[in-house]
Structures are given as structure tokens and as C-alpha cells.
Amino acid sequence: MPRQSERVGRSGEYLVASLLSLHADTVMIVPHSAEADIVFDVDHTLYKCQVKTQSKIQTHRVSWQFDFRRGAFTKSRQYDKDAIDVYALVALGPHKVVFTFADGKKQITIKDKEMQAMDSLKNVENLFKELRCQQTL
Numbered sequence: 001m002p003r004q005s006e007r008v009g010r011s012g013e014y015l016v017a018s019l020l021s022l023h024a025d026t027v028m029i030v031p032h033s034a035e036a037d038i039v040f041d042v043d044h045t046l047y048k049c050q051v052k053t054q055s056k057i058q059t060h061r062v063s064w065q066f067d068f069r070r071g072a073f074t075k076s077r078q079y080d081k082d083a084i085d086v087y088a089l090v091a092l093g094p095h096k097v098v099f100t101f102a103d104g105k106k107q108i109t110i111k112d113k114e115m116q117a118m119d120s121l122k123n124v125e126n127l128f129k130e131l132r133c134q135q136t137l
Contacts, residue, residue, distance in 0.1 A: 006032075012053025012090035013037050019097055019124045020049070035083045042131045048083065050102075053090040057112055064091050064110045068102075086127065091115050099127040 013029050017038055021027045026041040036048035052066045066089045089098040089108070097120040098110065 008055045008092065009037075009051070009053050011092060012051045012088070015090055015092075015095065016049065016051050016088040016097055019120060022121075023124060023128045038088075042128055043135060045131075045135060047085040047131065049086045049088055050084045051088045051090060053092060055092045057091070057093065061109070062112050064089075064112065064115050065107060066110075067107045068105055069107075086131075096120055097123060099123055101130075 017027050017029055020038065020040045024040040024042060026039075026046075028039045030036060030039055035050070037051040038049040039046055040049060041047070050068075052068065054064050054066060057063065058065055066087075068087060084102045087100050087102060089100065089110070090096070091110075094116055096115050096118045098115070098118055100108070
């Protein structure tokens with residue numbers, strides 16, 4: 001039986017995959033041992049997505065904190081350069097997803113008020129627009 005943290009992580013992956021599938025023909029959740037959690041395509045270009053899921057808000061800060069490093073059970077906590085194209089930050093409580101690009105940060109904190117106001121459908125739409133713009137550069 002999987003650990004509770006694995007179940008939380010897998011729930012976030014399925015939520016992100018469902019959002020990505022609204023705009024991509026190919027969305028694959030990859031095996032647990034891979035660096036990326038999801039691979040998806042935008043106009044015949046594949047992108048690697050790492051999903052970071054939190055099930056609980058940090059009550060003392062009234063915010064959601066996401067760690068961009070690998071799990072505590074891995075030798076190297078940092079992802080290799082170019083291993084991840086996009087992070088999907090999932091707050092399971094309010095069922096919100098925020099997409100952000102890999103930029104070398106180790107963590108990010110999002111205030112609950114901002115998370116609650118987030119429109120996940122609009123966010124994924126903006127992600128695909130941005131990826132298409134990057135392809136034309």
C-alpha cells in the first residue's frame with residue numbers, strides 16, 4: 001500500500017494531467033522513477049512537467065509552500081539543468097493548479113488568498129500560449 005505522501009502526489013499528477021489534456025493531444029504520466037512526472041506536447045514539441053502537490057496549507061503562515069527540489073529520499077535533491085520545463089504547483093484543498101517555469105528557485109510561497117483567486121483553467125491556457133510563443137523565438 002502506498003504511503004499517504006505518494007497518494008497525495010499521485011492525486012496532484014492526475015489533476016494536472018486532466019488540465020493539460022484540455023489543450024494537448026499527448027499527456028502521459030510517467031513512471032515514478034523518472035525525473036519528470038508528466039510529459040505533454042504542444043504543437044509536436046514535448047515538454048517535461050514536474051508536479052509539486054500540497055494537501056494542507058501552512059496555518060501559521062496562511063500560505064502554500066512548494067519545494068522545487070527532489071524528494072528527501074534521493075541522493076541529489078536538485079534537478080539536472082533542462083530536466084524540467086514546467087512545474088505544476090497543486091493545492092489539493094481548493095483544487096488549484098499554478099504553472100510556473102523552472103528558473104532555479106528552490107521554493108515558492110503563495111498566499112492562500114492568491115491561491116483561492118487562481119483560475120486553474122485560465123492558468124493552463126496561459127501556459128500553452130507562452131509555450132507556443134517560446135517556440136516561435
